[in-house]
Amino acid sequence: xxxxxxxxxxxxxxxxxxxxxxxxxxxxxAIVLSVVLFPLIANxxxxxxxxxxGDLRAPSMLVNERLMGDIxxxxxKATLRYRVRNSSRKGDIADxxxxxxxxxxxxxxxxxxxxxxxxxxxxxxxxxxxARKREDILIEVAATEAFISTPENVKSSKxxxxxxxENVLTNNDFTLDNFRQLFKASDFWPVLWASLYYTIAxxxxxxxxxxxxxxxxxxxxxxxxxxxxLFLSPYVAPVIxxxxxxxxxxxxxxxxxxxxxxxxxxxxEGPINFLGxxxxxxxxxxxxxxxxxxxTVVIIFEIWRYFxxxxxxxxxxxxxxxxxxxxxxxxDGATPxxxxxxxxxxxxxxxxxxxxxxxxxxxxxxxxxxFLLTGGAAxxxxxxVNVYEQAxxxxxxxxxxxxxxxxxxxxxxxxVIFFKFSPEDDA
Amino acid sequence: xxxxxxxxLSLLFGACWGAIVTxxxxxxxxxxxxxxxxxxVSAGALAGFVSAGVLTFVPPVKRQIGWVAxxxxxxxxxxxxxxxxxxxxxxxxxxxxGQLIFSVMISFFSVHAVHxxxxxxxxxxEKRYNLEVIGLRFLKGFGLVAFTIAxxxxxxxxxxxxxxxxQLLLSNPLDFSLDIGQGAAALFRSYVELFTEYHFGSYxxxxxxxxxxxxxxxxxxxxxxxxxxxxLKFPGQAFLSRSILLIYMVPMIVLVIPxxxxxxxxxxxxxxxxLLLVYPATTIPVALYMLQGYFxxxxxxxxxxxxxxxxxxxxxxxxxxxPLALPALASVALYVFMIxxxxxxxxxxxxxxxxxYTLSRGIAExxxxxxxxxxxxxxxxxxxxxxxxxFLWFERFLVAGLTAGSVKG
Numbered sequence: 001x002x003x004x005x006x007x008x009x010x011x012x013x014x015x016x017x018x019x020x021x022x023x024x025x026x027x028x029x030a031i032v033l034s035v036v037l038f039p040l041i042a043n044x045x046x047x048x049x050x051x052x053x054g055d056l057r058a059p060s061m062l063v064n065e066r067l068m069g070d071i072x073x074x075x076x077k078a079t080l081r082y083r084v085r086n087s088s089r090k091g092d093i094a095d096x097x098x099x100x101x102x103x104x105x106x107x108x109x110x111x112x113x114x115x116x117x118x119x120x121x122x123x124x125x126x127x128x129x130x131a132r133k134r135e136d137i138l139i140e141v142a143a144t145e146a147f148i149s150t151p152e153n154v155k156s157s158k159x160x161x162x163x164x165x166e167n168v169l170t171n172n173d174f175t176l177d178n179f180r181q182l183f184k185a186s187d188f189w190p191v192l193w194a195s196l197y198y199t200i201a202x203x204x205x206x207x208x209x210x211x212x213x214x215x216x217x218x219x220x221x222x223x224x225x226x227x228x229x230l231f232l233s234p235y236v237a238p239v240i241x242x243x244x245x246x247x248x249x250x251x252x253x254x255x256x257x258x259x260x261x262x263x264x265x266x267x268x269e270g271p272i273n274f275l276g277x278x279x280x281x282x283x284x285x286x287x288x289x290x291x292x293x294x295x296t297v298v299i300i301f302e303i304w305r306y307f308x309x310x311x312x313x314x315x316x317x318x319x320x321x322x323x324x325x326x327x328x329x330x331x332d333g334a335t336p337x338x339x340x341x342x343x344x345x346x347x348x349x350x351x352x353x354x355x356x357x358x359x360x361x362x363x364x365x366x367x368x369x370x371f372l373l374t375g376g377a378a379x380x381x382x383x384x385v386n387v388y389e390q391a392x393x394x395x396x397x398x399x400x401x402x403x404x405x406x407x408x409x410x411x412x413x414x415x416v417i418f419f420k421f422s423p424e425d426d427a
Numbered sequence: 428x429x430x431x432x433x434x435x436l437s438l439l440f441g442a443c444w445g446a447i448v449t450x451x452x453x454x455x456x457x458x459x460x461x462x463x464x465x466x467x468v469s470a471g472a473l474a475g476f477v478s479a480g481v482l483t484f485v486p487p488v489k490r491q492i493g494w495v496a497x498x499x500x501x502x503x504x505x506x507x508x509x510x511x512x513x514x515x516x517x518x519x520x521x522x523x524x525g526q527l528i529f530s531v532m533i534s535f536f537s538v539h540a541v542h543x544x545x546x547x548x549x550x551x552x553e554k555r556y557n558l559e560v561i562g563l564r565f566l567k568g569f570g571l572v573a574f575t576i577a578x579x580x581x582x583x584x585x586x587x588x589x590x591x592x593x594q595l596l597l598s599n600p601l602d603f604s605l606d607i608g609q610g611a612a613a614l615f616r617s618y619v620e621l622f623t624e625y626h627f628g629s630y631x632x633x634x635x636x637x638x639x640x641x642x643x644x645x646x647x648x649x650x651x652x653x654x655x656x657x658x659l660k661f662p663g664q665a666f667l668s669r670s671i672l673l674i675y676m677v678p679m680i681v682l683v684i685p686x687x688x689x690x691x692x693x694x695x696x697x698x699x700x701x702l703l704l705v706y707p708a709t710t711i712p713v714a715l716y717m718l719q720g721y722f723x724x725x726x727x728x729x730x731x732x733x734x735x736x737x738x739x740x741x742x743x744x745x746x747x748x749x750p751l752a753l754p755a756l757a758s759v760a761l762y763v764f765m766i767x768x769x770x771x772x773x774x775x776x777x778x779x780x781x782x783x784y785t786l787s788r789g790i791a792e793x794x795x796x797x798x799x800x801x802x803x804x805x806x807x808x809x810x811x812x813x814x815x816x817x818f819l820w821f822e823r824f825l826v827a828g829l830t831a832g833s834v835k836g
Binding site: 018020021025045216242256304372384 | 463466563655660662674681685711715806815
């Protein structure tokens with residue numbers, strides 16, 4: 001019986017198209033999977049492990065070989081000692097086998113039961129060495145006449161090891177200490193607040209400044225394309241170049257341009273340490289509060305560097321708005337500010353929302369800018385800087401990974417909130 | 428003629444422009460000469476106030492060149508008297524000619540700014556519309572000046588510091604005068620030293636190699652992927668085209684610990700190949716996203732015609748789609764180049780060996796107390812110039828591609 005209705009599933013042509021599409025996407029999947037998604041999971045894994053930077057060096061076997069006892073005449077007895085140890089204080093080593101060549105001029109009398117001797121070849125199957133374990137392997141020998149006439153140094157042949165070192169990243173050693181430490185640390189909440197303040201102020205500031213710059217760039221005047229290029233350059237130039245230029249510009253010592261300028265103008269009496277001063281007491285109408293100096297300067301840098309991006313997108317949107325609307329408003333007697341408020345702004349709301357969303361996440365993720373300006377000092381340590389601080393300055397990879405997990409979870413929460421409430425499309 | 432709100436507004440803006448132009452003009456004189464000039468801001472505001480009153484006292488048609496010149500002269504006179512014959516805050520005896528030139532320039536620009544601000548409007552009353560026009564003109568003029576200075580100042584400092592030596596800079600940090608007489612070799616000494624003693628030649632080559640290779644790998648991966656997402660039907664297509672950008676949201680700092688640990692153990696950390704694995708992985712998603720937006724805009728009929736004529740999919744992509752998408756490819760390439768060239772975090776974490784330093788890593792190495800500042804800033808200039816030049820050259824491409832890909836995608 002033949003069924004009626006359209007065929008179900010994919011036809012052969014559609015299947016071929018599907019296979020081709022997957023083939024085209026395969027390389028992308030492979031690289032993104034291995035360099036982005038896999039490390040994300042690996043980071044979660046590391047955050048539960050007690051790993052420090054030094055542990056990344058794999059443990060290995062060390063040996064000190066020595067012939068003990070005085071040999072003067074033929075037949076004198078001596079002990080050949082191999083002092084074997086695991087170099088690591090944390091990693092275990094499994095299946096250790098040591099091989100060495102004994103001097104032919106020594107007669108072996110007795111030897112450790114784990115060893116076998118074949119001619120001059122010594123092979124010892126030593127088993128597992130846990131961290132820090134050390135032991136001596138002893139071989140009793142007697143000297144032959146040949147040894148007396150030409151003494152051989154036992155160290156001339158180096159013992160060779162075969163072993164399976166434990167990998168600190170893949171072993172079964174887990175701990176919750178990283179997270180416990182992170183949440184107990186006194187600076188966890190300040191760091192979180194600094195992060196949020198930086199993200200919100202940096203995003204909103206860059207958007208507003210970008211909106212203003214876009215209004216300027218929408219005017220027709222000579223030299224506009226030159227100015228547009230200039231305005232985009234903070235975004236295009238390498239972060240390290242502009243960040244270091246700012247550091248020198250704001251330098252509180254002799255040679256700092258801005259401080260010298262402010263003092264020349266009589267605005268301040270002594271130099272201000274813009275990037276090193278945590279906060280300044282300000283009293284306003286009887287209320288006194290602490291104004292974070294370094295953090296604000298870092299935010300101003302962020303705005304300076306990223307307003308061009310907002311400007312570009314807003315400008316593109318503005319230039320796609322048809323002029324008819326403005327002409328109609330003009331005839332109805334709307335003033336320039338009214339036109340901006342009631343025509344331009346609603347038209348730009350979509351792109352501003354999208355930009356806010358993207359910039360918010362990117363600003364939250366930002367690391368290099370703050371790191372290069374202050375290194376996280378003076379109250380500018382955000383979560384991302386804290387990741388670096390824990391993992392590479394304190395050398396505790398596990399703790400750093402734990403902070404990174406927190407970063408990722410907060411980011412995930414933001415994304416969920418944003419994508420739930422973001423306007424369906426239009427931008 | 429009665430004086431109305433425009434006249435009073437012009438007095439206000441006259442005072443503002445007078446203060447701003449005096450401040451900027453004096454600072455410019457200070458930077459160029461290195462003499463400790465003091466901006467006389469309030470005297471400038473007064474001069475601007477008075478001269479704006481003279482300028483806008485007559486209706487617009489009468490504000491010809493002669494009238495503007497008269498106002499500028501009045502500005503100059505008021506400025507000179509109000510400052511006690513020290514228009515730039517220094518006795519006229521030194522640098523008399525220079526001070527005179529700058530005072531005249533300040534007068535002219537200040538009056539000209541007022542002239543442009545109230546151009547076409549008389550001293551009498553105007554409606555709200557025209558007042559807003561005047562107000563916005565001031566705001567726009569002020570905005571252009573403020574933005575230009577704020578954006579250009581760090582770059583100006585960067586270039587100037589790279590050309591001066593540290594002792595001069597420390598003794599008078601506001602002196603940006605250049606001694607041209609010392610010859611090009613002495614002027615660009617820190618650049619020469621960077622290339623001869625600090626391996627900047629090899630850093631430059633490494634940066635160029637990494638960036639170009641990243642562009643090539645990214646395009647090689649992203650073009651087929653973008654084509655598949657834009658054109659082919661397969662289960663998960665809609666999901667992919669939406670979620671591909673999510674990868675771009677993953678913070679680099681979260682990836683750096685596991686990649687550092689794994690690459691260390693595999694022996695790939697201290698190599699350029701390690702960077703060439705990481706950079707494309709971060710740029711492919713955004714490149715794919717930008718390209719698929721552009722590919723969708725190419726009429727499918729063109730490709731279908733190619734298919735009808737017996738081309739297979741692959742040759743359709745190569746012979747029809749790619750040539751049509753050339754502008755998008757250029758802009759994506761430029762954008763990816765920019766990302767790779769400017770990348771700091773992974774270069775800083777991964778590279779330990781001086782021979783394979785990229786520019787970002789090399790400059791980070793210069794950032795210590797032992798290296799003089801002019802070397803640091805010269806390094807910054809060396810890193811900035813190529814990417815900025817490339818960008819300004821292809822700016823139109825990049826802007827079109829960036830906005831088309833992500834705004835309309």
